[in-house]
Amino acid sequence: MKNVLNKEIKEVINTYPEVGRILDEYGIGCVPCSVGSCLLKDVVGIHNLDPQQEATLMYRIEKAIYPDRNVPKPVVDVNKKSEPKKITYSPPVKKLVDEHVLIKRLLALIPLVVDYVENSAKVDKDLVLKCVDFIRTYADKYHHMKEEDILFKYVDNNAEIIQIMFKDHDTGRGHIRQVVEGAEKGNKAQIKEHLLAYRDLLTQHIKKEDEILYPWIDRQLSTTQVGEMFRKCNEADASVGDELPRKYEKFIIGLEEKFLQEVTK
């Protein structure tokens, strides 16, 4: 079993598809992952399952891989209900989670923006470029840079989960370049394709960060590191000033007023 624990998850799932189905039951969605190079042992550890759940999961995985092996069934206290673990964040990580909220508000508006662009006689270039500006300045420069320059430095940058996050950021930047090109050319289909792709990517990306990556990093941080990270994030925020987050919150409120009112009309 130790041998399998050190294998990449994609390889394990390809060889034993049942493992993918079992992981899925526990909310561990490795099957659709495009990379899949996390090791099985890390995949299980990173999700911070209840000890009872983890013991049962490992038993089921081992039985799926070695059906003939006499694997001792874990003793599960049926009276002790496994409760979903409440996620708590350290203050600097909580700040990053809070920044996701504004980004998610834009993501929620993207289908409406896309509809508007599609149904307008001419592409509203100004609107599209303002959304791009929010994504490039607030989501990418203000938020993602704190992740890349500060948060991710506290864990092994070569860890697969971190590499996936970097890849997501790059893929997102690629989609936004395409959106800008579409806006310049007045190509509605190009804008639609890449704004929606960005929305799908970031929705999954933020979910992974809020529920898995950030709690995993938080569990590894010492008190001293939390204090350091808090200071570094505050310094990074101070370097751009208070006005920047306020400006982009105002932009989102304006966008919500424009599009959500149209929907309710």
Place this chain on the structure above:
Amino acid sequence: MSGCPGSRTIDFSEKTSQEGSETGKRPSQLRQWPIQLHLVSPMAPYFQGKDILLAADCTAFAFGDFHKDYLKGKSIAIACPKLDSDQEVYIEKIKSLIDDAKINTLTVIIMQVPCCFGLAQIAKEGLEKATRKIPIKQIIVGLEGNILSEEWI
């Protein structure tokens, strides 16, 4: 059972389940003197830029691994929010530790009894009055020395 939970008589001397080991000597992790919050100066070198443990007096006696698990690597100040006088001075000292000593973090360790939460309140008020902001963690120790919770507040 009535009266103040902080001074109610409880005897758990019959408690038999003792996890852990008695082997080996545990060195003290204390790296400073004095430690009482009225006696310490926020300008003391051992506070500058450090992680600080603000401990309610009883916690070190209640929690067996106090030195190893919580004091190690930190500077300390101790106080009793129930019995100590002039507690407004405490708020000013916390503010000064944050602004002047530029401490990195503040961990407040208290007992589970209601009066002990006054120490966490002192820490919060000190932080509110300070210009700098730092993370504060609260640890609650049960009467029998178990850790009931540990969270950033």
